[in-house]
Amino acid sequence: MFDVTDVQGNILRGYRQPRVRHLILAVADATEARSWLGATVSGAGSVPQVTSQAPWDEKPSVCFNIGLTFEGLRALGAASSSLASFPTEFVEGMTARAEKLGDIGDSAPEHWPAPFDKPRDVHLIASIYAKDVADLDRVQGQALQNGRAFRLLGVREGFNFHGDYVHFGYHDNISQPRFAEIHDPADYPDPQPMAPLGTVLLGYPNNFEGLLWRVPDPVALGRNGTFNAFRVLAQDVVGFESYLTEAAKYLLTQRGVDELLPPGDEGKIGPGLSREAALREIVAAQMCGRWRNGVPLAKSPDTPYPEPPLPEEQLNNFDYPAASGCPYSSHIRRSNPRDAQIVQRVANNSRRLVRRGMPYGPPYDPDKPDAADAPERGLLGNFIGASLGAQFEAMCTDWVNVGLQDPRVTGSNDPLIGANARETGWFDVVLKSGNTFRLRSLPRFVRTRGGAYTFLPSISAIRYLGSLGK
Amino acid sequence: MAGLADWFERFVDELPNTAIMKFMAANILVPYWAWRTPVKPQPGGPHYSVQPGDNVQHMMNLIMPLKDKSAVGRATAALAIAANKDEIYAGLDNVGTVHFARFVIVGDNICMFSVYDGDFTNYIRDFIATIGSVFDAVVSLVEGGEDVIPSERNVEKFIDWVHAHDLYQVSDQATDLFRDIEAVNGETEITRDLRLLPRDLILQLHVNPNVSLGSGYRAYPGYSVAQVREQFGIGW
Numbered sequence: 001m002f003d004v005t006d007v008q009g010n011i012l013r014g015y016r017q018p019r020v021r022h023l024i025l026a027v028a029d030a031t032e033a034r035s036w037l038g039a040t041v042s043g044a045g046s047v048p049q050v051t052s053q054a055p056w057d058e059k060p061s062v063c064f065n066i067g068l069t070f071e072g073l074r075a076l077g078a079a080s081s082s083l084a085s086f087p088t089e090f091v092e093g094m095t096a097r098a099e100k101l102g103d104i105g106d107s108a109p110e111h112w113p114a115p116f117d118k119p120r121d122v123h124l125i126a127s128i129y130a131k132d133v134a135d136l137d138r139v140q141g142q143a144l145q146n147g148r149a150f151r152l153l154g155v156r157e158g159f160n161f162h163g164d165y166v167h168f169g170y171h172d173n174i175s176q177p178r179f180a181e182i183h184d185p186a187d188y189p190d191p192q193p194m195a196p197l198g199t200v201l202l203g204y205p206n207n208f209e210g211l212l213w214r215v216p217d218p219v220a221l222g223r224n225g226t227f228n229a230f231r232v233l234a235q236d237v238v239g240f241e242s243y244l245t246e247a248a249k250y251l252l253t254q255r256g257v258d259e260l261l262p263p264g265d266e267g268k269i270g271p272g273l274s275r276e277a278a279l280r281e282i283v284a285a286q287m288c289g290r291w292r293n294g295v296p297l298a299k300s301p302d303t304p305y306p307e308p309p310l311p312e313e314q315l316n317n318f319d320y321p322a323a324s325g326c327p328y329s330s331h332i333r334r335s336n337p338r339d340a341q342i343v344q345r346v347a348n349n350s351r352r353l354v355r356r357g358m359p360y361g362p363p364y365d366p367d368k369p370d371a372a373d374a375p376e377r378g379l380l381g382n383f384i385g386a387s388l389g390a391q392f393e394a395m396c397t398d399w400v401n402v403g404l405q406d407p408r409v410t411g412s413n414d415p416l417i418g419a420n421a422r423e424t425g426w427f428d429v430v431l432k433s434g435n436t437f438r439l440r441s442l443p444r445f446v447r448t449r450g451g452a453y454t455f456l457p458s459i460s461a462i463r464y465l466g467s468l469g470k
Numbered sequence: 471m472a473g474l475a476d477w478f479e480r481f482v483d484e485l486p487n488t489a490i491m492k493f494m495a496a497n498i499l500v501p502y503w504a505w506r507t508p509v510k511p512q513p514g515g516p517h518y519s520v521q522p523g524d525n526v527q528h529m530m531n532l533i534m535p536l537k538d539k540s541a542v543g544r545a546t547a548a549l550a551i552a553a554n555k556d557e558i559y560a561g562l563d564n565v566g567t568v569h570f571a572r573f574v575i576v577g578d579n580i581c582m583f584s585v586y587d588g589d590f591t592n593y594i595r596d597f598i599a600t601i602g603s604v605f606d607a608v609v610s611l612v613e614g615g616e617d618v619i620p621s622e623r624n625v626e627k628f629i630d631w632v633h634a635h636d637l638y639q640v641s642d643q644a645t646d647l648f649r650d651i652e653a654v655n656g657e658t659e660i661t662r663d664l665r666l667l668p669r670d671l672i673l674q675l676h677v678n679p680n681v682s683l684g685s686g687y688r689a690y691p692g693y694s695v696a697q698v699r700e701q702f703g704i705g706w
Contacts, residue, residue: 087626088626088630099518099519100518100589110658208595208599209599210599210602210622211595211598211599211602211622211625212622212623212625213625213626214624214625214626214627342566343566343567343694343695343696343706344565344566344567344592344596345564345565345566346564346565346596346599346600347592347596350599387626389591389595389626389629390595390625393589393591394589394591394592394595397518397525397588397589397592398588398589398592402525402526402588404525404526404567404587404588404694404696406696407694407696407697407699407700407706408700410526410693410694410696410697411526
């Protein structure tokens with residue numbers, strides 16, 4: 001029997017709090033740290049209480065959750081037989097999997113700033129979600145009141161500056177897996193099948209019929225837990241916007257560009273747009289698979305402003321038939337091909353992830369170019385799934401990079417988040433006729449600046465870890 | 471004097487080819503080195519490339535020692551493959567990323583050699599999901615195989631086990647051995663002495679007697695299964 005109150009609260013639903021602060025911690029004293037963990041279950045001694053999936057009538061003003069790295073579990077004193085029951089990718093940690101994840105070149109772990117430059121020291125990531133900074137400060141103070149338990153290695157803070165929009169200017173956070181066991185009050189139409197609970201929780205059937213992921217030992221530790229790829233992803237908005245201009249200028253020189261944008265249709269893309277500006281938006285939309293306002297190309301390939309307008313609840317109501325208006329090379333189709341024909345026929349829907357992310361850094365203002373020492377901007381992403389290997393890594397290795405799922409994109413990387421390089425990067429803009437314009441010299445727009453694989457333990461597991469050694 | 475020096479140089483050059491030195495190297499020197507400097511065996515499979523075009527047509531070379539080392543044991547293995555022929559074809563078709571797969575019996579080993587696209591763990595996981603029973607039939611005949619079957623219930627363990635039986639692919643670039651040694655030892659600084667490269671190779675072959683020389687050679691650039699099928703108009 002599935003008990004929702006045993007699951008940490010940031011997995012099966014998003015809090016939609018405007019701010020997050022991730023505290024990156026090392027265990028300083030295992031006994032104190034275990035006591036602290038035990039106290040987070042109930043919030044005893046003014047230690048922040050871990051937010052569970054228990055239903056609430058009113059959203060709490062602050063939510064608090066924790067994730068543990070493999071080194072963290074070891075530092076807390078988990079038994080060696082228990083440690084040995086965790087999957088290899090988690091044991092090795094994110095930095096050991098760098099090439100698979102595209103963390104190469106200046107995204108390689110050796111270039112990550114502190115505290116991620118010493119990955120073995122990162123033991124626990126405690127995340128505080130709140131409306132304002134004062135709440136973040138208050139809960140951080142409560143969490144670290146016992147200075148003996150942990151050393152604070154670093155902090156990463158994000159905030160939602162414009163609803164669900166992210167730095168590249170797209171409306172994000174539209175599509176998430178839905179679960180039959182979890183009531184979704186919005187219940188927007190979505191033709192994708194309901195995700196089995198095992199997509200994000202250990203101990204339940206997953207999308208692969210007949211396959212079960214190993215639940216780490218003991219069951220009290222493993223069951224109802226899941227894994228998270230925490231990623232600090234810097235976004236080069238200036239580079240992205242200038243590439244759009246470069247691409248639009250190139251397209252204007254190409255015979256056949258009128259098929260992509262019939263003369264006179266610029267106004268359909270946006271009021272008052274020049275031909276170049278309209279082509280920029282078409283390239284941006286094809287790269288993502290959605291117009292920047294979130295309208296999917298699969299539903300509206302010619303304009304971000306269809307008539308009648310597409311309401312918010314319809315933004316996820318599409319699949320990918322053979323004649324889909326969504327280019328097979330786009331980001332959303334690469335990372336989640338839905339029902340599209342793909343090479344790995346057993347893999348449709350098997351690599352889905354729960355994404356909980358929040359931007360960091362100042363919003364991009366096109367009228368005020370960044371100073372040389374402008375703060376970095378990007379996304380603090382949590383990519384959650386019951387199997388890092390079968391979901392997050394599988395998506396990164398073969399789909400986001402390499403492009404194995406469709407022979408028309410094989411040999412290229414995801415245009416938005418892929419490990420591209422000017423020398424080799426390319427992206428095909430797809431026309432209705434099936435012809436393509438190949439955009440070359442595609443640079444990398446998203447650089448990895450830190451991260452860790454964490455285990456998100458259930459409430460029972462936190463209690464169990466708190467009781468170790470007693 | 472020059473004659474004596476020439477003779478001495480020739481003598482030293484020939485020394486490694488003498489029976490006594492060969493005997494001493496194989497039976498005293500290498501075991502002594504191996505004892506003095508324990509070496510971790512390198513993991514099997516291809517080195518993952520940062521260039522997307524290089525991540526197709528990878529080689530898998532599984533060497534799996536049979537439990538029953540008699541002719542009857544080898545025949546049982548042959549029968550297990552023959553009995554699953556249709557499933558193997560169906561599996562290859564459905565997994566979609568395998569170019570060729572071959573089963574070979576060499577000595578007391580059943581070997582599975584294949585050419586696949588993309589990531590190894592994805593390939594094996596998709597295969598388990600598609601025709602895990604075939605894997606189980608073969609692996610049940612192999613030493614240690616009982617610990618990882620049924621594969622559907624031991625996915626992570628099974629993939630690790632297969633990975634452990636996949637041969638180390640010695641790079642064509644001799645100094646890449648250093649890269650691999652640094653990776654397996656978790657070394658972050660380059661401290662290796664180029665003059666000791668032959669010794670490092672010998673010590674690796676001491677702990678890893680079966681290896682693949684290179685990562686397979688192609689007469690044309692790498693293409694995925696689906697790219698080939700698309701070009702031939704046979705659907706993908």
